[in-house]
Amino acid sequence: MKLDELTKGVFKYNPIFYLVLGLCPLLAVSTRVDNALGMSLGVFFVLVSSNVIISLFRHWIPSQVRIPCFIVVIASFVTIVELFMHGYAPELYGRLGIYLPLIVVNCIILGRVEAFASKKPVFDSFLDAIGMSIGFTLGIVGIAVCREVLSTGKIAIFGYTLVPTFTQSPSVMMILPPGAFLTIGVIMALINYRSIRKEGR
Amino acid sequence: MGEELKRILGIAIPLIIVCVLSGAALTASYDLTEERIEAVEQEKITESLSIIFPGASFTATDDYYSATMGGEEMGYAFIAEGRGYSSTIKTMVGLYPNGTIRRIYVVSQSETPGLGTSIAEPDFTSQFNGKRIEDVRLRQDGGVIDAITGATISSRAITDTVRERAEVVLNETR
Numbered sequence: 001m002k003l004d005e006l007t008k009g010v011f012k013y014n015p016i017f018y019l020v021l022g023l024c025p026l027l028a029v030s031t032r033v034d035n036a037l038g039m040s041l042g043v044f045f046v047l048v049s050s051n052v053i054i055s056l057f058r059h060w061i062p063s064q065v066r067i068p069c070f071i072v073v074i075a076s077f078v079t080i081v082e083l084f085m086h087g088y089a090p091e092l093y094g095r096l097g098i099y100l101p102l103i104v105v106n107c108i109i110l111g112r113v114e115a116f117a118s119k120k121p122v123f124d125s126f127l128d129a130i131g132m133s134i135g136f137t138l139g140i141v142g143i144a145v146c147r148e149v150l151s152t153g154k155i156a157i158f159g160y161t162l163v164p165t166f167t168q169s170p171s172v173m174m175i176l177p178p179g180a181f182l183t184i185g186v187i188m189a190l191i192n193y194r195s196i197r198k199e200g201r
Numbered sequence: 202m203g204e205e206l207k208r209i210l211g212i213a214i215p216l217i218i219v220c221v222l223s224g225a226a227l228t229a230s231y232d233l234t235e236e237r238i239e240a241v242e243q244e245k246i247t248e249s250l251s252i253i254f255p256g257a258s259f260t261a262t263d264d265y266y267s268a269t270m271g272g273e274e275m276g277y278a279f280i281a282e283g284r285g286y287s288s289t290i291k292t293m294v295g296l297y298p299n300g301t302i303r304r305i306y307v308v309s310q311s312e313t314p315g316l317g318t319s320i321a322e323p324d325f326t327s328q329f330n331g332k333r334i335e336d337v338r339l340r341q342d343g344g345v346i347d348a349i350t351g352a353t354i355s356s357r358a359i360t361d362t363v364r365e366r367a368e369v370v371l372n373e374t375r
Binding site: 028031061062064069072073075076079080083084086087088090175176 | 224244
């Protein structure tokens with residue numbers, strides 16, 4: 001089933017909650033919803049492109065040096081995206097500029113390239129990348145929603161207020177690193193609790 | 202020996218090819234975007250100058266811009282650049298010849314999103330308007346600027362660089 005390659009990344013093998021990959025940028029960028037969306041967009045670009053490119057060349061890359069090859073390809077790709085965005089979309093670059101270099105060290109990219117794209121045909125890798133990006137987006141935006149609401153008392157995306165201020169004394173801790181750990185911990189606990197109960201039946 | 206060499210080359214050559222191709226792609230992209238990026242950065246400076254002194258015309262010297270409007274000198278504008286918490290903070294500062302800050306505008310920074318990034322927002326930067334240079338310090342350092350909760354390092358960095366650069370520029374203009 002081709003469609004499985006797409007949907008598995010969203011729910012069954014969600015990169016954040018199931019594979020537990022890419023937590024470093026996740027912790028750093030999930031402070032606000034618009035930042036989370038920006039990071040997701042960057043991950044989408046780079047993940048899809050590097051999965052497709054690596055999958056195209058998978059027969060030519062010797063397995064002993066595959067990791068250096070992958071890293072070089074991913075890092076070059078991120079830099080190219082960064083250069084062009086800086087020159088031709090300065091508005092977007094202003095928002096995403098800080099997160100683009102973080103994508104190089106995002107384990108989801110290397111993880112998917114190594115575990116999937118280096119073994120599977122191009123189209124499957126393409127679907128896998130899209131699914132994983134959607135899974136990553138759901139995870140990071142979900143966490144950002146919790147953290148932004150609790151830390152600022154409202155949600156504002158690109159200047160539009162989605163949830164108006166409902167408290168005058170929000171918790172600053174939620175925007176600091178402990179807030180990220182707490183949120184991820186609670187969400188993972190809920191997911192694991194559900195799957196344990198399901199198995200028990 | 203021949204077998205061994207073949208094996209090593211079999212591994213090394215693909216890696217070399219990947220690196221050379223990536224390097225070529227990077228060089229090409231850099232060449233293609235270099236001019237655009239410079240133009241974008243220059244535009245940012247021009248834009249921030251017109252935010253500081255709207256409608257004025259500027260003469261650049263080595264260190265600062267003098268702003269004049271209708272032949273009359275308005276003040277000076279200059280870039281204050283300093284190390285923040287996680288990035289270099291670049292701020293455009295407008296200064297009156299009497300040593301009062303006109304206003305400041307953050308040109309570029311990449312501080313902690315949601316915390317340190319608040320230094321670029323008007324809630325923070327408007328505190329500088331009309332302040333004397335020597336008062337531009339955080340409140341806990343004996344000045345009049347309120348730091349952002351949870352981002353004292355970023356707040357202190359921008360406040361101190363603005364004050365230090367302003368002192369230098371003011372001395373040069375005298």
